[in-house]
Amino acid sequence: MKSSDLFARAKTLMPGGVSSPVRAIKPNPFYVERAAGSHLATVDGADLIDCCLGYGPLILGHAHPVVREAIERQLEKGWLYGTPTPLELDLAGMITADHPAVDMVRFVSSGSEATMAAIRLARGYTGKQDIIKVEGGFHGAHDAVLVKAGSGATTLGVPDSAGVLADLVAHTRQVPYNDPEALETLLANDDVAAFILEPIMGNIGPVLPDGDYLADVREITAAHDVLLILDEVITGYRVGIGGAEVFYGVKPDLATFGKIIGGGL
Known part of the structure; x- marks a missing residue:
């Protein structure tokens, strides 16, 4: 499904079709399927260089292997305790x-x-x-x-x-x-x-x-x-x-x- 189709559906589910005003791009925002390093892959098949990186937090890029491995180790122990840790x-x-x-x-x-x-x-x-x-x-x-x-x-x-x-x-x-x-x-x-x-x-x-x-x-x-x-x-x-x-x-x-x-x- 293309970004334009996804956006059409999104407008029936969310005000303006987006969760943040900064994503309200005309005629429609592009939808990302996966990301690695400095690149985003859209559902439309485009390969884009990401200069925002989550608006700041992804200073090491998308899916950095060291970060991913640390997350995987923690997921094995659970991801929400509701207690001090x-x-x-x-x-x-x-x-x-x-x-x-x-x-x-x-x-x-x-x-x-x-x-x-x-x-x-x-x-x-x-x-x-x-x-x-x-x-x-x-x-x-x-x-x-x-x-x-x-x-x-x-x-x-x-x-x-x-x-x-x-x-x-x-x-x-x-x-x-x-x-x-x-x-x-x-x-x-x-x-x-x-x-x-x-x-x-x-x-x-x-x-x-x-x-x-x-x-x-x-x-x-x-x-x-x-x-x-x-x-x-x-x-x-x-x-x-x-x-x-x-x-x-x-x-x-x-x-x-x-x-x-x-x-x-």
């Missing part, structure tokens, strides 16, 4: 060893859940309500961060999606990326729990931080008793061991990771 301690130990700012780890199921938990933790710890994000920054699909781009630092957050209540984003402010002065101005007048940002913008980019921007952000947030959350769901382990935290030498109060931590599983 020694493996999670090994993984947590690796993450804390690689990141000087990370003392402890809480595992969740998605990047969206990670940023949602980090924001909730920041609000609970500080007792403050407002958060700040960067215009155009993406921190998952939960209501507090689905704020319309361009609403600006001087206005309340405006929902970026139908179904998001205005009351839920009223406590989310925005500032431009690479603009520490805008952050300083906003923090001088607002009671803010946390500033969450992608150290390297990925949703509209990539856009790199200018000069000492991340160091300035760290200094400004610390001066105003605002927690700094580095959202490394995209950059973690992809700009190097230790992610952007180590690469740029900035120590956040909280950090979120995703995708590559699970290696594509």
Whole structure:
């Protein structure tokens, strides 16, 4: 069956025929039958070079033999226990060893859940309500961060999606990326729990931080008793061991990771 036929069926089963908007390619997405290394084989018989690699986690490519063999060994022992397992301690130990700012780890199921938990933790710890994000920054699909781009630092957050209540984003402010002065101005007048940002913008980019921007952000947030959350769901382990935290030498109060931590599983 060709991709066009599969997509026609998919549209009867899933809204828009896809599970993510990024896959809504016109006239239809291509459907993959198998993959190995850097190549994808489609149901239409095409051999494609994959420059996305699962949007990041497959840094070793598809079906790497060493990874596949490790998965096969674990499958023989089972794949869902619903209990603690020694493996999670090994993984947590690796993450804390690689990141000087990370003392402890809480595992969740998605990047969206990670940023949602980090924001909730920041609000609970500080007792403050407002958060700040960067215009155009993406921190998952939960209501507090689905704020319309361009609403600006001087206005309340405006929902970026139908179904998001205005009351839920009223406590989310925005500032431009690479603009520490805008952050300083906003923090001088607002009671803010946390500033969450992608150290390297990925949703509209990539856009790199200018000069000492991340160091300035760290200094400004610390001066105003605002927690700094580095959202490394995209950059973690992809700009190097230790992610952007180590690469740029900035120590956040909280950090979120995703995708590559699970290696594509």
